[in-house]
């Protein structure tokens with residue numbers, strides 16, 4: 237049930253990210269920007285270039301403040317609620333974490349010096365979280381018009397040693413070595429917390445007092461110039477403001493509400509080489525990193541819920557114990573640079589801060605105290621301090637408060653009991669040791685007896701083993717001989733087997749060759765037969781072809797003669813026809829000429845009549861005209877009649893001639909064509925037959941030569957094979973004989989040797 241409640245109350249550590257603007261040096265060196273802040277989406281993107289490719293890693297935080305964000309923006313958005321909670325009675329811690337020169341001190345302190353001189357207590361724009369928080373606290377308290385008290389402490393943690401930055405002047409004026417001696421011890425407060433013994437608590441009544449304290453303390457902080465920051469803080473600083481506010485219950489009882497604000501400015505998280513720290517500075521950086529490493533381990537243990545959280549491994553984590561996984565509300569401001577030169581540290585800061593987001597605290601409001609109880613506590617404190625002062629003045633010892641004395645007394649008693657118990661166990665252990673010593677002595681005696689017996693037995697053993705080795709040697713020899721015999725027999729068997737195998741192989745080869753020979757002979761015989769048949773076929777074909785060609789050429793000659801005769805007859809016929817036509821034409825021409833002359837004479841007669849009648853003149857003109865018309869008409873009729881007759885005759889002759897000519901032409905054409913066709917065919921046939929004949933002759937000669945070649949090659953291969961076969965069989969026979977004789981001789985020698993060895 238309680239764990240459930242705890243879980244319900246658990247609050248994550250709030251993590252803010254602030255990226256500062258480019259410094260003058262970075263602007264001068266033209267350093268590329270690798271950080272992009274998205275304040276609205278609370279994201280920071282880091283652009284990395286791996287193997288020439290750009291990768292963006294994006295981190296999300298509770299709030300993100302880019303390079304343009306002002307001190308006021310950060311304070312108003314993130315810190316005001318935290319300070320309000322302090323005024324409500326919570327303990328809150330704000331700490332700045334980041335590489336050196338990224339603006340931790342700027343964010344936490346800013347420009348405090350000018351804070352005082354601002355008009356009407358106004359803070360300068362550069363004032364950081366601490367002055368603004370102080371101002372907010374006093375403004376609120378004054379507004380509330382209640383009784384309150386404000387105490388501040390300011391300490392520095394340097395090389396794992398705590399110094400008070402608000403220590404009185406005479407102490408702070410001491411040399412560095414003295415200051416080293418004035419380190420303050422860190423002690424358990426008996427209530428589960430820690431307290432720094434002797435740490436000055438300054439009571440302040442207004443903001444400006446705090447500012448001057450802050451300024452005084454800041455001036456004492458160890459700073460040094462590094463490559464990354466001209467005024468680099470080399471230590472962690474813790475500025476605490478404790479507020480007590482008086483409240484009255486309805487019953488009129490007075491209660492005191494208490495809230496505490498821790499403002500931590502951590503030293504730079506840079507690596508030593510990058511920061512340019514040298515000699516003493518390098519050791520310093522190592523120490524800084526050691527306490528930051530422990531802080532990292534604490535964060536890891538808290539995030540991964542490991543059983544053991546190593547708070548005690550460094551003073552820093554002891555001081556921040558309640559702020560990390562405790563009852564305090566915690567806010568981490570991680571600061572980074574936008575430049576590519578700080579990329580490695582920026583990524584490590586982002587990883588660190590991102591992991592810290594998962595830390596859960598269980599903030600509890602501090603119990604309000606009755607005023608009377610507080611006064612009692614304060615009286616007790618005064619008494620303690622008085623006694624301490626007295627002890628210091630009288631130099632009679634150290635004053636320790638009663639409850640603490642009681643606690644230490646109890647521890648002392650517990651330790652005395654523990655020592656007693658240890659003494660008892662020591663005695664028991666000593667007794668055990670003496671018992672064991674006795675046992676050890678008797679064991680030693682027993683072992684001496686045993687060694688003597690062992691010696692005798694060993695001698696016996698030596699003798700027996702000598703005998704055994706001689707016998708073993710004999711046995712080995714016999715076994716060796718036996719093995720040798722076995723080996724010879726097996727070798728002989730192997731040789732016999734090999735010979736048998738060889739003979740089998742040879743026989744099978746011989747059989748194969750014989751079969752090959754037979755088939756070869758039969759093939760040759762078949763080839764011979766085939767070529768003889770081919771030859772007789774070709775001969776028959778040749779004679780047939782010759783006789784057929786003779787017949788064909790005779791037929792052709794006869795046909796050509798016939799054709800010639802036929803053509804002659806046709807030519808004669810044509811000639812006679814043309815002659816008769818010529819005759820008819822000449823007769824017709826004569827008739828036409830006669831008609832023409834007749835016509836001419838008629839015309840002359842008529843012209844004469846006309847001339848006669850013209851001369852006699854006019855009276856009978858009309859009669860003459862009609863007579864002449866009649867004469868003309870009859871003349872025309874005669875002419876038409878003669879002309880028609882002539883035309884008919886001419887047409888008949890022409891028709892006859894045309895018919896004859898076309899018939900003759902057609903006939904001649906037919907004759908010529910058929911003659912040409914038969915001539916072409918005959919020519920073709922004879923060319924084809926001649927080609928065929930040539931081809932046959934060629935083929936026959938080829939076949940003949942091929943069969944001759946084949947025959948010769950076969951004969952040669954048979955002869956070669958016969959020779960090779962004879963040679964090979966002869967050599968193998970010799971080899972076999974040699975092998976057998978060598979084996980037999982070996983065998984005989986071995987047997988002789990064996991017989992010699994056994995005899």
Ligand SMILES: Nc1ncnc2c1ncn2[C@@H]1O[C@H](COP(=O)(O)OP(=O)(O)OP(=O)(O)O)[C@@H](O)[C@H]1O
Nearest residue numbers: 256257336337338339340341342465468469503504
């Ligand atoms: N947000 C910012 N705006 C303007 N200037 C800034 C900002 N942050 C840091 N600076 C400037 O950068 C320089 C280094 O800052 P600062 O001293 O605060 O760094 P740091 O992280 O505290 O370094 P170190 O760890 O070495 O102490 C200072 O000159 C400071 O004025």
